[in-house]
Amino acid sequence: MxxxxxxxxxxxxxxxxxxxxxxxxxxxxxxxxxxxxxxxxxxxxxxxxxxxxxxxxxxxxxxxxxxxxxxxxxxxxxxxxxxxxKECSYQDKEVTETLKYLSEKYKIYLITNWFTETQEGRLKRAGLLKYFTKVYGADINYYKPNLKAFEVILKMYDAKDCVYVGDSLKKDILPALNVGMNAIWKTTEESDSYQTIKTIKELKNIL
Ligand SMILES: [Mg+2]
The missing domain is CATH 1.10.150 (DNA polymerase; domain 1)
Structure with missing residues (x-):
C-alpha cells in the first residue's frame, strides 16, 4: 500500500x-x-x-x-x-493520532464532494491538514461517485497500491472498488461483502 x-x-x-x-x-x-x-x-x-x-x-x-x-x-x-x-470542524484525538501514524507510512489524500477551500479550512482548524499531500474538492475534481473523481489518484499510483476510506457505500466504497482500489467502509453496519471499521482508529490495526 x-x-x-x-x-x-x-x-x-x-x-x-x-x-x-x-x-x-x-x-x-x-x-x-x-x-x-x-x-x-x-x-x-x-x-x-x-x-x-x-x-x-x-x-x-x-x-x-x-x-x-x-x-x-x-x-x-x-x-x-x-x-x-471553515469554522465547522472539531478536534478528535483518535483521528489525529491515526492520521499521524498513517502519514508516516503512506501518502494521504482527500477526495470530497465540496469546495476545496472549505474542506482545507476545516482540516486546518481540526489540526489535520498537515497530514494530507493534497485535498481534491469537487470544484477542482469531479463529484463522487463519478469514477473520474478517482482518476487524479490513478495518475500517480496503481489502483492496487491505494486504499479508499469513506462512509458512503454508494459514493465512496463502490466506485473505489470499481476502479480497482482497496476500500474500507466506515460504518456501524455489519458486512460480509466489504471490509469495515466502526472508528477511524481501527485503521492502525489494518494499515
Ligand atoms: Mg462522507
Whole structure:
C-alpha cells in the first residue's frame, strides 16, 4: 500500500449541527429573514446539489439552490457560506493520532464532494491538514461517485497500491472498488461483502 485516500464528512469529521448554524448566520448576515422551514429546505438543497452535476461550480450550485427553493440568493451567498463553514470542524484525538501514524507510512489524500477551500479550512482548524499531500474538492475534481473523481489518484499510483476510506457505500466504497482500489467502509453496519471499521482508529490495526 502506498496511498490512503479519505472522504471527509462523516468519515474524518462528523457532519454536525454547526452547518445549519453557519447557514443561518450567513442568511442573517445577508439580511434575509427566512423561516426555519425555508432554511431547512435550503440546507437540503445544498446537500442535494451534488447529485445533479459532474463538477462543483459556484454558479451551478447557486442556481440549483435558488431554483429548488424558489429563492433569489445573491452570488455572495456562496462565498460567505464557504467562509462560514471553515469554522465547522472539531478536534478528535483518535483521528489525529491515526492520521499521524498513517502519514508516516503512506501518502494521504482527500477526495470530497465540496469546495476545496472549505474542506482545507476545516482540516486546518481540526489540526489535520498537515497530514494530507493534497485535498481534491469537487470544484477542482469531479463529484463522487463519478469514477473520474478517482482518476487524479490513478495518475500517480496503481489502483492496487491505494486504499479508499469513506462512509458512503454508494459514493465512496463502490466506485473505489470499481476502479480497482482497496476500500474500507466506515460504518456501524455489519458486512460480509466489504471490509469495515466502526472508528477511524481501527485503521492502525489494518494499515
Ligand atoms: Mg462522507
Amino acid at each position: 502506498k496511498a490512503v485516500i479519505f472522504d471527509l464528512d462523516n468519515t474524518l469529521i462528523d457532519w454536525k449541527d454547526e452547518f445549519i448554524f453557519a447557514l443561518e448566520n450567513v442568511l442573517k448576515d445577508l439580511k434575509l429573514n427566512f423561516s426555519k422551514e425555508k432554511i431547512e429546505e435550503i440546507n437540503n438543497a445544498i446537500d442535494e446539489s451534488e447529485n445533479h452535476y459532474e463538477k462543483l461550480t459556484k454558479e451551478d450550485f447557486l442556481d440549483f439552490v435558488n431554483r429548488m427553493c424558489k429563492v433569489d440568493l445573491p452570488k455572495e451567498f456562496v462565498d460567505k457560506l464557504i467562509e462560514a463553514q
